[in-house]
Amino acid sequence: YGDGNSADQSFFKTPTIKFTKLFINGEFVDSISGKTFETIDPTNGEVIARVAEGDKEDIDLAVKAARDAFDNGPWPRMSGAARGRILLKFADLIEENIEELAAIDAMDAGKLFNWGKAVDIPHVASLLRYYAGAADKIHGDVLKMSMEFHGYTLLEPIGVVGHIIPWNFPSTIFFMKVAPALAAGCTMVVKPAEQTPLSALYYAHLSKLAGIPAGVINVVNGYGPTAGAAISSHMDIDKVSFTGSTEVGQKIMQAAAISNLKQVSLELGGKSPLLIFDDADVDKAADLALLGITHNKGEICVASSRVYVQEGIYDELVKKLVEKAKTWVVGNPFDPKSQLGPQVDKQQFEKILSYIEHGKREGATLLTGGKALGNKGYFLQPTIFTEVKEDMLIAKDEIFGPVMSLMKFKTVEDGIKRANNTRYGLAAGIVTKNLDVANTVSRSIRAGIIWINCYFAFDNDCPYGGYKMSGYGRDFGLEALHKFLQTKSVVTPLYNS
Numbered sequence: 297y298g299d300g301n302s303a304d305q306s307f308f309k310t311p312t313i314k315f316t317k318l319f320i321n322g323e324f325v326d327s328i329s330g331k332t333f334e335t336i337d338p339t340n341g342e343v344i345a346r347v348a349e350g351d352k353e354d355i356d357l358a359v360k361a362a363r364d365a366f367d368n369g370p371w372p373r374m375s376g377a378a379r380g381r382i383l384l385k386f387a388d389l390i391e392e393n394i395e396e397l398a399a400i401d402a403m404d405a406g407k408l409f410n411w412g413k414a415v416d417i418p419h420v421a422s423l424l425r426y427y428a429g430a431a432d433k434i435h436g437d438v439l440k441m442s443m444e445f446h447g448y449t450l451l452e453p454i455g456v457v458g459h460i461i462p463w464n465f466p467s468t469i470f471f472m473k474v475a476p477a478l479a480a481g482c483t484m485v486v487k488p489a490e491q492t493p494l495s496a497l498y499y500a501h502l503s504k505l506a507g508i509p510a511g512v513i514n515v516v517n518g519y520g521p522t523a524g525a526a527i528s529s530h531m532d533i534d535k536v537s538f539t540g541s542t543e544v545g546q547k548i549m550q551a552a553a554i555s556n557l558k559q560v561s562l563e564l565g566g567k568s569p570l571l572i573f574d575d576a577d578v579d580k581a582a583d584l585a586l587l588g589i590t591h592n593k594g595e596i597c598v599a600s601s602r603v604y605v606q607e608g609i610y611d612e613l614v615k616k617l618v619e620k621a622k623t624w625v626v627g628n629p630f631d632p633k634s635q636l637g638p639q640v641d642k643q644q645f646e647k648i649l650s651y652i653e654h655g656k657r658e659g660a661t662l663l664t665g666g667k668a669l670g671n672k673g674y675f676l677q678p679t680i681f682t683e684v685k686e687d688m689l690i691a692k693d694e695i696f697g698p699v700m701s702l703m704k705f706k707t708v709e710d711g712i713k714r715a716n717n718t719r720y721g722l723a724a725g726i727v728t729k730n731l732d733v734a735n736t737v738s739r740s741i742r743a744g745i746i747w748i749n750c751y752f753a754f755d756n757d758c759p760y761g762g763y764k765m766s767g768y769g770r771d772f773g774l775e776a777l778h779k780f781l782q783t784k785s786v787v788t789p790l791y792n793s
């Protein structure tokens with residue numbers, strides 16, 4: 297492993313932080329209370345910037361602006377084609393600032409700079425373009441009704457939307473939610489995660505340059521139980537779209553139910569299984585399993601945190617995995633050599649370490665990793681446990697770190713049963729050359745996305761979301777657009793006389 301504290305500082309390209317206030321009604325403003333909070337660099341625990349801290353009163357102001365923009369402003373009334381053109385401009389502006397945006401997320405969230413530059417930030421521009429192309433193709437049906445009536449349906453924007461965002465993909469998840477809601481003609485209040493408040497403010501700035509009218513996008517940073525809860529219980533928000541933990545998802549649904557019954561969509565936790573069958577190429581399967589748990593430091597809700605290996609190749613695969621894990625480079629997210637940056641903050645870092653301790657106490661065998669690295673920042677070694685039993689906490693809970701639980705299975709039926717032995721149902725992976733096995737398993741696992749001989753293969757057009765306690769509603773694809781639309785039926789007699 298690297299030590300997380302390379303002496304070579306030449307790759308540091310920390311940007312100046314330009315935007316730290318709330319963005320309400322098209323302007324950057326202080327919070328009403330004047331309070332600010334610190335956002336921390338996870339490579340060293342130092343403060344990057346102080347950011348305006350919004351609370352209920354600021355959410356109220358932002359909702360008022362969004363409501364006015366929805367009820368009286370041009371955005372929901374302009375043609376889909378006109379909205380699409382503005383979204384294309386927004387995408388171009390993002391592309392012009394890729395380096396700076398990737399650097400902000402690298403500093404704020406510990407995400408790999410090169411990955412952000414090559415993948416995450418270009419992807420958000422492509423997401424905007426995907427929904428820009430959909431904005432002028434939103435239409436209802438013509439209804440041939442019984443008796444002497446006919447009717448049609450209108451797909452109308454749902455209204456004011458609250459988006460509550462987690463810290464692991466501050467840019468991607470911002471646009472997974474904001475882009476389809478904009479295309480649908482909604483107006484919105486976005487609350488980024490308190491750990492990663494910075495890039496959303498930059499996007500707010502770019503949205504104004506792109507020509508998105510004041511009040512359509514409002515960004516209010518702040519904490520979950522204050523600013524976040526003010527969104528889920530607000531009487532004038534029509535829909536809340538949330539990505540985060542299952543526990544908070546339950547709170548949001550409860551708050552939505554007892555306030556104004558606003559619609560809710562939830563993309564929650566996961567404990568996704570990867571099933572590797574005897575006929576797999578062991579080397580490739582080991583690469584996939586390792587990628588599945590180390591990508592974005594394991595801070596990804598679809599991480600393949602439960603790896604089930606069929607008994608015929610178990611020993612060989614374990615050996616390969618350990619060899620490969622030991623070569624993984626943990627280090628500064630700006631260092632091009634790094635494959636794993638720091639965990640997002642001290643709290644997550646300590647939570648992961650305590651799960652590792654728990655795994656050892658429960659009797660799982662620690663094959664490799666398990667320790668913090670360096671003397672500052674929140675760096676962890678990729679960690680693999682074997683001899684894991686399904687009732688152990690490390691096999692059941694979402695750890696949200698680079699910690700893999702390896703388990704053995706015998707038959708296809710046994711593999712399916714174990715894969716489904718979880719309260720979650722977000723994703724699953726299958727590695728096999730046998731088409732029958734792939735077909736059977738993919739239809740038997742209760743999860744929202746199944747990857748066969750690949751992992752993390754996302755696409756703008758490929759819906760993604762949870763079964764079971766991983767939530768409901770789909771991000772990406774036209775399904776996400778429809779989350780922000782509602783159907784109105786219009787009926788009229790065919791003949792008036």
Ligand code: ADP
Binds near residue numbers: 460518521523524525
């Ligand atoms: P994680 O476990 O990934 O940190 P959380 O579910 O705690 O995710 O947080 C995801 C988002 O939900 C963050 O923006 C956070 O501020 C927000 N949040 C946390 N608690 C609440 C709450 N009670 N009501 C609304 N939003 C909340």
